[in-house]
Amino acid sequence: xxxxxxxxxxxxxxxxxxxxxxxxxxxxxxxxxxxxxxxxxxxxxxxxxxxxxxxxxxxxxxxxxxxxxxxxxxxxxxxxxxxxxxxxxxxxxxxxxxxxxxxxxxxxxxxxxxxxxxxxxxxxxxxxxxxxxxxxxxxxxxxxxxxxxxx
Numbered sequence: 412x413x414x415x416x417x418x419x420x421x422x423x424x425x426x427x428x429x430x431x432x433x434x435x436x437x438x439x440x441x442x443x444x445x446x447x448x449x450x451x452x453x454x455x456x457x458x459x460x461x462x463x464x465x466x467x468x469x470x471x472x473x474x475x476x477x478x479x480x481x482x483x484x485x486x487x488x489x490x491x492x493x494x495x496x497x498x499x500x501x502x503x504x505x506x507x508x509x510x511x512x513x514x515x516x517x518x519x520x521x522x523x524x525x526x527x528x529x530x531x532x533x534x535x536x537x538x539x540x541x542x543x544x545x546x547x548x549x550x551x552x553x554x555x556x557x558x559x560x561x562x
Contacts, residue, residue, distance in 0.1 A: 415444055415456050421496035422454075426489070442466075453485070453506050457499040463492055466502060473504075476539055482532050483507045 414436065423431045430449075437445040437453065442462040446454045457466060470487040477484040489503035514522055 418496040456497050456501045460499050
């Protein structure tokens with residue numbers, strides 16, 4: 412799919428505190444394109460208007476879960492559902508810098524600490540469904556039943 416038409420000067424005008432100096436394409440998924448602005452903010456542009464209910468649920472989930480998780484989770488700071496600058500609006504969150512973990516390039520003894528960190532994160536993440544403040548943002552559909560119905 413081609414990259415979206417984005418009017419960056421209009422986005423800058425809508426956010427006068429933001430001096431856009433650099434913009435680089437991060438990638439795209441099934442529902443959105445993402446750009447890194449000033450090496451510090453991720454701008455996510457939905458590909459279709461139907462994406463917004465799921466994106467709004469993600470925004471709410473991250474806000475509720477961020478303080479409960481043992482690793483940094485970016486919170487959305489600017490959801491803009493309608494904008495003259497982008498066909499289906501955009502949402503913004505702080506970029507969490509990092510690099511890919513290369514376990515094969517690490518000595519065997521150095522792999523334990525990152526593995527434990529990831530395991531702890533996943534254990535806490537998968538335990539979040541018990542919190543009422545989190546559960547309200549989780550899908551309520553029976554995903555297994557939906558998958559069987561799609562066969």
